[in-house]
Amino acid sequence: MNPKDTDLHGNVPDTSPVALLIIDMINDLEFPGGDELAEPARVAAEHIAVLKRRAKALGIPVIYVNDNFGRWRSDFKEAVDHVRNDGVRGEFLASILSPESDDYVVLKPKHSSFYVTTLDTLLVYLQTKHLILTGMTTDSCILFTANDAYMRDFNISIPSDCVAAIKPTYTNDALAYMKRLLGADVTPSSQLDLATLCQDVSLV
Template sequence: MKNEDLDGNVPDSAPVALLIIDMINDLEFPGAENLLEPTLTAAQHIATLKERSVEAGIPVIYVNDNFGRWRSDFGDLLNHCLANNVRGRPIANLLRPNPADYVVIKPKHSAFYATTLETLLLYMGVKRLILTGISADSCILFSANDAFVRDLELFIPADCVAAEQETYKQDALTYMQRVLKADITPSSALDLASLMA
Protein backbone atom coordinates (compact mmCIF):
# COMPACT_ATOMS: atom_id res chain seq x y z
CA MET A 1 0.00 0.00 0.00
CA LYS A 2 1.49 3.31 -1.02
CA ASN A 3 -0.84 5.45 1.10
CA GLU A 4 -2.82 4.80 4.23
CA ASP A 5 -6.10 6.00 2.75
CA LEU A 6 -8.13 5.87 -0.43
CA ASP A 7 -7.63 9.20 -2.24
CA GLY A 8 -7.81 11.16 0.99
CA ASN A 9 -10.85 9.29 2.32
CA VAL A 10 -9.78 7.10 5.22
CA PRO A 11 -12.23 4.22 5.60
CA ASP A 12 -13.04 2.51 8.86
CA SER A 13 -10.23 0.48 10.34
CA ALA A 14 -11.18 -2.86 11.88
CA PRO A 15 -9.96 -6.45 11.87
CA VAL A 16 -13.50 -7.65 11.08
CA ALA A 17 -16.15 -6.67 8.53
CA LEU A 18 -19.76 -7.79 8.19
CA LEU A 19 -20.79 -8.55 4.60
CA ILE A 20 -24.48 -8.55 3.67
CA ILE A 21 -24.67 -10.27 0.30
CA ASP A 22 -27.55 -9.87 -2.20
CA MET A 23 -30.21 -9.08 0.40
CA ILE A 24 -31.37 -5.96 -1.44
CA ASN A 25 -33.15 -8.08 -3.99
CA ASP A 26 -36.62 -8.06 -5.54
CA LEU A 27 -36.69 -11.90 -5.47
CA GLU A 28 -38.58 -11.85 -8.75
CA PHE A 29 -36.78 -14.71 -10.48
CA PRO A 30 -37.51 -18.42 -11.03
CA GLY A 31 -37.17 -20.34 -7.77
CA ALA A 32 -37.39 -17.24 -5.58
CA GLU A 33 -40.83 -18.25 -4.36
CA ASN A 34 -39.03 -20.97 -2.38
CA LEU A 35 -36.42 -18.50 -1.17
CA LEU A 36 -38.69 -15.84 0.33
CA GLU A 37 -39.54 -17.45 3.67
CA PRO A 38 -36.01 -18.63 4.59
CA THR A 39 -34.54 -15.32 3.40
CA LEU A 40 -36.93 -13.32 5.54
CA THR A 41 -35.98 -15.44 8.55
CA ALA A 42 -32.27 -14.92 7.80
CA ALA A 43 -32.89 -11.19 7.32
CA GLN A 44 -34.30 -10.89 10.83
CA HIS A 45 -31.15 -12.49 12.25
CA ILE A 46 -28.93 -10.34 10.01
CA ALA A 47 -30.69 -7.15 11.19
CA THR A 48 -29.93 -8.05 14.81
CA LEU A 49 -26.34 -9.02 13.98
CA LYS A 50 -25.88 -5.76 12.05
CA GLU A 51 -27.05 -3.74 15.04
CA ARG A 52 -24.64 -5.60 17.34
CA SER A 53 -21.83 -5.21 14.80
CA VAL A 54 -22.29 -1.44 14.54
CA GLU A 55 -22.25 -1.19 18.34
CA ALA A 56 -18.98 -3.21 18.37
CA GLY A 57 -17.36 -0.94 15.75
CA ILE A 58 -17.51 -3.52 12.95
CA PRO A 59 -18.00 -1.93 9.52
CA VAL A 60 -20.94 -3.15 7.45
CA ILE A 61 -20.50 -3.75 3.72
CA TYR A 62 -23.43 -4.47 1.42
CA VAL A 63 -22.26 -6.49 -1.57
CA ASN A 64 -25.05 -6.70 -4.08
CA ASP A 65 -25.58 -8.08 -7.54
CA ASN A 66 -26.69 -5.55 -10.14
CA PHE A 67 -28.96 -8.25 -11.63
CA GLY A 68 -27.91 -7.32 -15.16
CA ARG A 69 -29.10 -3.71 -14.77
CA TRP A 70 -25.93 -2.08 -16.05
CA ARG A 71 -27.45 1.41 -16.22
CA SER A 72 -28.69 1.42 -12.65
CA ASP A 73 -26.97 2.00 -9.34
CA PHE A 74 -27.50 0.69 -5.82
CA GLY A 75 -29.89 3.53 -4.98
CA ASP A 76 -32.07 2.63 -7.96
CA LEU A 77 -32.06 -1.02 -6.93
CA LEU A 78 -33.00 -0.16 -3.34
CA ASN A 79 -35.80 2.15 -4.50
CA HIS A 80 -37.09 -0.54 -6.87
CA CYS A 81 -37.24 -3.06 -4.01
CA LEU A 82 -38.88 -0.61 -1.59
CA ALA A 83 -41.30 1.21 -3.88
CA ASN A 84 -42.69 -1.65 -5.94
CA ASN A 85 -44.84 -4.57 -4.93
CA VAL A 86 -42.04 -7.12 -5.26
CA ARG A 87 -41.43 -10.28 -3.26
CA GLY A 88 -38.26 -8.95 -1.65
CA ARG A 89 -39.77 -5.70 -0.39
CA PRO A 90 -40.07 -6.67 3.32
CA ILE A 91 -36.43 -7.84 3.32
CA ALA A 92 -35.15 -4.64 1.70
CA ASN A 93 -37.20 -2.62 4.18
CA LEU A 94 -35.75 -4.54 7.13
CA LEU A 95 -32.15 -4.34 5.90
CA ARG A 96 -32.02 -0.97 4.16
CA PRO A 97 -28.48 0.41 4.47
CA ASN A 98 -27.51 3.26 6.76
CA PRO A 99 -25.46 6.21 5.43
CA ALA A 100 -22.36 4.89 7.24
CA ASP A 101 -22.55 1.49 5.50
CA TYR A 102 -20.40 0.63 2.51
CA VAL A 103 -21.81 -0.62 -0.80
CA VAL A 104 -20.05 -2.76 -3.40
CA ILE A 105 -21.79 -3.80 -6.62
CA LYS A 106 -20.84 -7.19 -8.06
CA PRO A 107 -21.48 -8.48 -11.58
CA LYS A 108 -21.28 -12.21 -10.80
CA HIS A 109 -21.59 -14.67 -7.91
CA SER A 110 -18.50 -13.82 -5.86
CA ALA A 111 -18.28 -10.65 -3.78
CA PHE A 112 -14.65 -10.40 -4.94
CA TYR A 113 -14.93 -10.98 -8.68
CA ALA A 114 -14.47 -7.71 -10.64
CA THR A 115 -15.31 -5.58 -7.57
CA THR A 116 -13.55 -3.10 -5.28
CA LEU A 117 -14.07 -5.31 -2.21
CA GLU A 118 -10.50 -6.61 -1.90
CA THR A 119 -9.06 -3.07 -2.02
CA LEU A 120 -11.56 -1.82 0.55
CA LEU A 121 -10.79 -4.70 2.94
CA LEU A 122 -7.06 -4.14 2.50
CA TYR A 123 -7.31 -0.46 3.48
CA MET A 124 -9.55 -1.31 6.42
CA GLY A 125 -7.07 -3.89 7.69
CA VAL A 126 -9.71 -6.65 7.72
CA LYS A 127 -8.51 -10.15 8.60
CA ARG A 128 -11.88 -11.76 9.39
CA LEU A 129 -15.14 -11.72 7.44
CA ILE A 130 -18.65 -12.42 8.65
CA LEU A 131 -20.61 -13.52 5.58
CA THR A 132 -24.41 -13.28 5.55
CA GLY A 133 -27.07 -13.31 2.85
CA ILE A 134 -28.22 -15.37 -0.10
CA SER A 135 -27.79 -17.83 -1.49
CA ALA A 136 -25.74 -20.12 0.73
CA ASP A 137 -25.00 -22.55 -2.09
CA SER A 138 -24.02 -19.97 -4.72
CA CYS A 139 -23.05 -16.37 -3.91
CA ILE A 140 -22.10 -17.06 -0.29
CA LEU A 141 -20.14 -20.15 -1.31
CA PHE A 142 -18.32 -18.41 -4.17
CA SER A 143 -17.51 -15.42 -1.94
CA ALA A 144 -16.29 -17.71 0.84
CA ASN A 145 -13.99 -19.57 -1.56
CA ASP A 146 -12.48 -16.29 -2.76
CA ALA A 147 -12.08 -15.03 0.82
CA PHE A 148 -10.37 -18.27 1.83
CA VAL A 149 -7.73 -18.06 -0.90
CA ARG A 150 -7.02 -14.50 0.31
CA ASP A 151 -6.26 -15.89 3.80
CA LEU A 152 -9.28 -14.25 5.41
CA GLU A 153 -10.77 -16.01 8.43
CA LEU A 154 -14.41 -16.87 7.81
CA PHE A 155 -17.48 -16.68 10.01
CA ILE A 156 -20.74 -17.71 8.32
CA PRO A 157 -23.55 -17.73 10.91
CA ALA A 158 -25.86 -20.59 9.97
CA ASP A 159 -28.96 -18.54 10.84
CA CYS A 160 -27.90 -15.61 8.61
CA VAL A 161 -27.81 -17.42 5.25
CA ALA A 162 -30.57 -18.97 3.17
CA ALA A 163 -31.03 -21.11 0.06
CA GLU A 164 -33.95 -22.32 -2.04
CA GLN A 165 -33.96 -25.60 -0.10
CA GLU A 166 -32.76 -26.32 3.42
CA THR A 167 -30.65 -29.23 2.17
CA TYR A 168 -28.81 -26.88 -0.23
CA LYS A 169 -28.04 -24.57 2.69
CA GLN A 170 -26.87 -27.37 4.98
CA ASP A 171 -24.70 -28.96 2.28
CA ALA A 172 -23.05 -25.59 1.56
CA LEU A 173 -22.46 -24.87 5.26
CA THR A 174 -20.98 -28.34 5.80
CA TYR A 175 -18.62 -27.83 2.86
CA MET A 176 -17.55 -24.34 3.98
CA GLN A 177 -16.96 -25.54 7.52
CA ARG A 178 -14.94 -28.58 6.42
CA VAL A 179 -12.93 -27.21 3.50
CA LEU A 180 -12.79 -23.45 4.14
CA LYS A 181 -12.51 -23.79 7.94
CA ALA A 182 -15.52 -21.48 8.34
CA ASP A 183 -17.05 -20.99 11.76
CA ILE A 184 -20.82 -21.47 11.34
CA THR A 185 -21.82 -20.58 14.90
CA PRO A 186 -25.29 -18.98 14.94
CA SER A 187 -25.22 -15.18 15.10
CA SER A 188 -26.57 -14.93 18.65
CA ALA A 189 -23.57 -16.93 19.91
CA LEU A 190 -20.92 -14.96 17.98
CA ASP A 191 -18.58 -13.13 20.35
CA LEU A 192 -18.01 -9.95 18.38
CA ALA A 193 -15.71 -8.44 21.00
CA SER A 194 -13.29 -11.35 20.69
CA LEU A 195 -13.40 -11.11 16.88
CA MET A 196 -12.42 -7.45 17.16
CA ALA A 197 -9.55 -8.17 19.57
Protein backbone atom coordinates in the same frame (compact mmCIF):
# COMPACT_ATOMS: atom_id res chain seq x y z
CA MET B 1 -0.44 -4.61 -1.52
CA ASN B 2 1.06 -1.66 0.35
CA PRO B 3 -1.26 1.29 -0.15
CA LYS B 4 0.46 4.64 -0.57
CA ASP B 5 -2.61 6.48 0.66
CA THR B 6 -3.70 4.80 3.88
CA ASP B 7 -7.07 6.53 4.11
CA LEU B 8 -8.21 5.81 0.52
CA HIS B 9 -8.41 9.55 -0.23
CA GLY B 10 -10.39 10.16 2.96
CA ASN B 11 -13.31 7.93 1.98
CA VAL B 12 -12.59 4.98 4.27
CA PRO B 13 -12.35 6.26 7.84
CA ASP B 14 -12.67 2.82 9.42
CA THR B 15 -9.97 0.38 10.33
CA SER B 16 -11.17 -2.98 11.58
CA PRO B 17 -9.78 -6.50 11.70
CA VAL B 18 -13.35 -7.79 11.17
CA ALA B 19 -15.95 -6.80 8.56
CA LEU B 20 -19.57 -7.86 8.12
CA LEU B 21 -20.65 -8.58 4.54
CA ILE B 22 -24.35 -8.57 3.64
CA ILE B 23 -24.58 -10.33 0.30
CA ASP B 24 -27.50 -9.96 -2.16
CA MET B 25 -30.09 -9.17 0.52
CA ILE B 26 -31.44 -6.18 -1.38
CA ASN B 27 -33.23 -8.45 -3.77
CA ASP B 28 -36.56 -8.37 -5.56
CA LEU B 29 -36.86 -12.20 -5.51
CA GLU B 30 -38.53 -11.96 -8.90
CA PHE B 31 -36.99 -15.09 -10.40
CA PRO B 32 -37.84 -18.80 -10.57
CA GLY B 33 -37.70 -20.14 -7.03
CA GLY B 34 -37.99 -16.69 -5.49
CA ASP B 35 -41.28 -17.66 -3.89
CA GLU B 36 -39.58 -20.60 -2.13
CA LEU B 37 -36.69 -18.39 -1.06
CA ALA B 38 -38.88 -15.66 0.44
CA GLU B 39 -39.45 -17.20 3.87
CA PRO B 40 -35.86 -18.42 4.45
CA ALA B 41 -34.68 -14.98 3.31
CA ARG B 42 -37.02 -13.27 5.77
CA VAL B 43 -35.72 -15.34 8.68
CA ALA B 44 -32.12 -14.71 7.68
CA ALA B 45 -32.77 -10.97 7.24
CA GLU B 46 -34.15 -10.66 10.75
CA HIS B 47 -31.05 -12.32 12.21
CA ILE B 48 -28.73 -10.26 10.01
CA ALA B 49 -30.40 -7.03 11.15
CA VAL B 50 -29.68 -7.90 14.79
CA LEU B 51 -26.10 -8.90 13.96
CA LYS B 52 -25.61 -5.68 12.01
CA ARG B 53 -26.66 -3.57 15.01
CA ARG B 54 -24.27 -5.49 17.26
CA ALA B 55 -21.43 -5.12 14.77
CA LYS B 56 -21.89 -1.39 14.31
CA ALA B 57 -21.97 -0.87 18.08
CA LEU B 58 -18.44 -2.30 18.14
CA GLY B 59 -17.24 -0.27 15.18
CA ILE B 60 -17.22 -3.24 12.79
CA PRO B 61 -17.83 -1.94 9.25
CA VAL B 62 -20.82 -3.23 7.31
CA ILE B 63 -20.39 -3.86 3.59
CA TYR B 64 -23.40 -4.48 1.35
CA VAL B 65 -22.25 -6.57 -1.60
CA ASN B 66 -25.11 -6.78 -4.04
CA ASP B 67 -25.71 -8.22 -7.47
CA ASN B 68 -26.55 -5.67 -10.13
CA PHE B 69 -28.97 -8.22 -11.68
CA GLY B 70 -27.72 -7.37 -15.14
CA ARG B 71 -28.70 -3.70 -14.82
CA TRP B 72 -25.46 -2.24 -16.10
CA ARG B 73 -26.64 1.38 -15.76
CA SER B 74 -27.86 0.90 -12.21
CA ASP B 75 -26.41 1.94 -8.89
CA PHE B 76 -27.18 0.67 -5.40
CA LYS B 77 -29.64 3.45 -4.62
CA GLU B 78 -31.60 2.49 -7.71
CA ALA B 79 -31.59 -1.16 -6.64
CA VAL B 80 -32.88 -0.24 -3.16
CA ASP B 81 -35.58 2.01 -4.64
CA HIS B 82 -36.68 -0.78 -6.99
CA VAL B 83 -37.05 -3.32 -4.17
CA ARG B 84 -38.81 -0.84 -1.90
CA ASN B 85 -41.21 0.75 -4.33
CA ASP B 86 -41.99 -1.48 -7.30
CA GLY B 87 -44.31 -3.96 -5.59
CA VAL B 88 -41.86 -6.84 -5.89
CA ARG B 89 -41.80 -10.07 -3.92
CA GLY B 90 -38.69 -9.08 -1.95
CA GLU B 91 -39.95 -5.69 -0.76
CA PHE B 92 -39.77 -6.80 2.88
CA LEU B 93 -35.99 -7.32 2.59
CA ALA B 94 -35.32 -3.64 2.00
CA SER B 95 -37.47 -2.74 4.98
CA ILE B 96 -35.69 -5.17 7.31
CA LEU B 97 -32.18 -4.46 6.06
CA SER B 98 -32.30 -0.90 4.87
CA PRO B 99 -28.74 0.32 4.21
CA GLU B 100 -27.52 3.28 6.24
CA SER B 101 -25.42 6.23 5.17
CA ASP B 102 -22.25 4.92 6.82
CA ASP B 103 -22.48 1.44 5.30
CA TYR B 104 -20.18 0.52 2.45
CA VAL B 105 -21.53 -0.67 -0.90
CA VAL B 106 -19.97 -2.93 -3.53
CA LEU B 107 -21.89 -3.93 -6.67
CA LYS B 108 -20.96 -7.28 -8.18
CA PRO B 109 -21.70 -8.68 -11.65
CA LYS B 110 -21.36 -12.39 -10.84
CA HIS B 111 -21.61 -14.86 -7.96
CA SER B 112 -18.47 -14.03 -5.97
CA SER B 113 -18.26 -10.77 -4.04
CA PHE B 114 -14.62 -10.53 -5.14
CA TYR B 115 -14.98 -11.10 -8.88
CA VAL B 116 -14.36 -7.85 -10.81
CA THR B 117 -15.32 -5.68 -7.81
CA THR B 118 -13.64 -3.17 -5.52
CA LEU B 119 -13.98 -5.42 -2.46
CA ASP B 120 -10.31 -6.45 -2.38
CA THR B 121 -9.15 -2.84 -2.35
CA LEU B 122 -11.67 -1.83 0.31
CA LEU B 123 -10.64 -4.67 2.63
CA VAL B 124 -6.96 -3.75 2.24
CA TYR B 125 -7.65 -0.21 3.42
CA LEU B 126 -9.85 -1.46 6.25
CA GLN B 127 -6.99 -3.80 7.24
CA THR B 128 -9.53 -6.59 7.61
CA LYS B 129 -8.45 -10.16 8.36
CA HIS B 130 -11.76 -11.84 9.23
CA LEU B 131 -14.96 -11.74 7.20
CA ILE B 132 -18.43 -12.49 8.50
CA LEU B 133 -20.46 -13.59 5.48
CA THR B 134 -24.25 -13.29 5.55
CA GLY B 135 -26.96 -13.27 2.91
CA MET B 136 -28.05 -15.46 0.05
CA THR B 137 -27.91 -17.84 -1.43
CA THR B 138 -25.88 -20.17 0.74
CA ASP B 139 -25.08 -22.61 -2.05
CA SER B 140 -24.25 -19.96 -4.65
CA CYS B 141 -23.05 -16.43 -3.88
CA ILE B 142 -22.11 -17.19 -0.26
CA LEU B 143 -20.22 -20.30 -1.36
CA PHE B 144 -18.38 -18.57 -4.21
CA THR B 145 -17.48 -15.63 -1.97
CA ALA B 146 -16.24 -17.93 0.80
CA ASN B 147 -14.05 -19.82 -1.67
CA ASP B 148 -12.47 -16.59 -2.89
CA ALA B 149 -12.04 -15.31 0.67
CA TYR B 150 -10.28 -18.54 1.63
CA MET B 151 -7.94 -18.20 -1.36
CA ARG B 152 -7.05 -14.72 -0.08
CA ASP B 153 -6.23 -16.05 3.41
CA PHE B 154 -9.15 -14.44 5.23
CA ASN B 155 -10.58 -16.07 8.31
CA ILE B 156 -14.26 -16.73 7.69
CA SER B 157 -17.43 -16.84 9.78
CA ILE B 158 -20.75 -17.78 8.18
CA PRO B 159 -23.44 -17.63 10.89
CA SER B 160 -25.82 -20.49 10.08
CA ASP B 161 -28.92 -18.42 10.89
CA CYS B 162 -27.85 -15.51 8.67
CA VAL B 163 -27.84 -17.29 5.32
CA ALA B 164 -30.64 -18.62 3.12
CA ALA B 165 -31.20 -20.87 0.14
CA ILE B 166 -34.26 -22.20 -1.68
CA LYS B 167 -34.14 -25.49 0.25
CA PRO B 168 -32.80 -26.11 3.78
CA THR B 169 -30.75 -29.02 2.48
CA TYR B 170 -28.92 -26.66 0.11
CA THR B 171 -27.92 -24.47 3.05
CA ASN B 172 -26.95 -27.41 5.26
CA ASP B 173 -24.83 -29.04 2.56
CA ALA B 174 -23.09 -25.79 1.65
CA LEU B 175 -22.35 -24.93 5.28
CA ALA B 176 -20.96 -28.41 5.89
CA TYR B 177 -18.70 -28.04 2.85
CA MET B 178 -17.45 -24.59 3.88
CA LYS B 179 -16.84 -25.72 7.44
CA ARG B 180 -14.92 -28.80 6.34
CA LEU B 181 -12.84 -27.46 3.46
CA LEU B 182 -12.58 -23.74 4.15
CA GLY B 183 -12.38 -23.86 7.93
CA ALA B 184 -15.41 -21.59 8.18
CA ASP B 185 -16.97 -20.99 11.59
CA VAL B 186 -20.73 -21.56 11.20
CA THR B 187 -21.68 -20.62 14.77
CA PRO B 188 -25.17 -19.04 14.86
CA SER B 189 -25.11 -15.25 15.18
CA SER B 190 -26.57 -15.26 18.69
CA GLN B 191 -23.51 -17.22 19.86
CA LEU B 192 -20.95 -15.19 17.93
CA ASP B 193 -18.78 -13.18 20.33
CA LEU B 194 -17.89 -10.21 18.15
CA ALA B 195 -15.78 -8.40 20.75
CA THR B 196 -13.60 -11.43 21.37
CA LEU B 197 -13.39 -12.09 17.64
CA CYS B 198 -12.03 -8.59 17.06
CA GLN B 199 -9.47 -8.99 19.82
CA ASP B 200 -8.35 -12.44 18.65
CA VAL B 201 -7.98 -11.39 15.03
CA SER B 202 -6.03 -8.25 15.92
CA LEU B 203 -3.34 -10.49 17.43
CA VAL B 204 -2.89 -12.58 14.27
